[in-house]
Amino acid sequence: MILATIAARGGSKGVPQKNIRPLMGKPLIGYTIEQALQCPLINEVIVTTDSVEIAETAKSFGAKVPFLRPAELATDAAGKLPALQHAVQYAIKEMKLNPEYVVDLDPTSPLRLLEDIAGCIALIQKGNCDSVITGYRSNKNPYFNMVEINEAGFAEVSKNAGSVILGRQSAPIVYAMNASIYVWKTEVLLNQKSIISGKVKLYEMPQDRSIDIDSLVDFKIVELLLKEKVSHGPI
Secondary structure, three states: OEEEEEEOOOOOOOOOOHHHOEEOOEEHHHHHHHHHHHOOOOOEEEEEOOOHHHHHHHHHOOOEOOOOOOHHHOOOOOOHHHHHHHHHHHHHHOOOOOOOEEEEEOOOOOOOOHHHHHHHHHHHHOOOOOEEEEEEEOOOOOOOOOEEEOOOOOEEEOOOOOOOOOOHHHOOOOEEEEEEEEEEEHHHHHHOOOOOOOOEEEEEOOHHHOOOOOOHHHHHHHHHHHHHHHHHOOO
């Protein structure tokens, strides 16, 4: 079976209550819950949150919220991985589920499509990786136009390609993670120490489906894209 998790912490410094902030009249988390429930490959959908308000909103859209996340897993300093591990362990022990794979869908990435979720699942089911992440081709490249400040205080290109790179098109391709979808083999997720570890495959998404809402500006951009999609069909 495939278990979908949706992690939605109550606290947000950038945009207060962003996970349930209305986006075109619907709470943000509602988009992701609906996608998860519509995906025929996903068997169960649970939301992990520390917020009673988010929990009630999630339930109203059909997701299960079998617990409220422990406070120590919901601080600004708490990482996402421990919260997901806690949720999956709870699902196994208390809900008697036995997921082969875990799909995590970030509620701040509402522009993903069902085909993106299916594509990530298909990639891991081929059996040659431990997990799948999503990203898009970055327009900033550490071999060309990204710099670091060295010990002497001067800027230098972040990565040395071994030869002079005269244009971004001739630099090695790099990807920016969009945090939209993660898929793990369950035993891998429960035992790893960081999000990116082991044999990881990347599923490429276009940039216009890769916006991760972290500010009010992001909200406005996503709303414009959704309005365009409603008016003129797929972006």
